[in-house]
């Protein structure tokens with residue numbers, strides 16, 4: 185089989201950014217993740233979180249958002265493959281959605297561990 189010439193690196197980045205833009209503008213859940221990220225970043229500056237805490241928050245944002253991208257990709261592929269209701273299609277979509285949910289719950293718990301003590305301290309409770 186003839187080897188196809190690969191796109192230049194800048195084009196690959198362009199496709200990746202196009203994917204991010206498509207998911208952020210079209211997927212409701214991704215918009216919610218973006219709003220949550222902005223709120224946490226503001227809270228991070230307000231409560232002067234440490235560099236390690238910033239790293240934890242940024243890593244968890246990356247994890248949740250990357251999984252949301254993969255979830256959208258799985259949904260698109262399943263819908264492309266079949267329009268019928270099939271158990272394997274359900275498993276693929278539900279498992280991908282479950283992956284996002286697990287990461288989002290863990291991120292929310294980590295966020296509470298970081299921010300609740302700072303909030304209580306600032307309220308002098």
Ligand SMILES: Nc1ncnc2c1ncn2[C@@H]1O[C@H](COP(=O)(O)OP(=O)(O)OP(=O)(O)O)[C@@H](O)[C@H]1O
Pocket residue numbers: 211213255259266267268269270271273274277278281
């Ligand atoms: N082809 C299918 N066969 C069987 N079950 C399906 C199929 N397509 C969707 N489902 C079921 O319906 C649910 C919702 O599917 P849908 O494609 O509407 O995702 P969604 O609710 O739009 O997800 P999101 O909110 O993440 O975009 C799936 O999680 C799955 O349980």
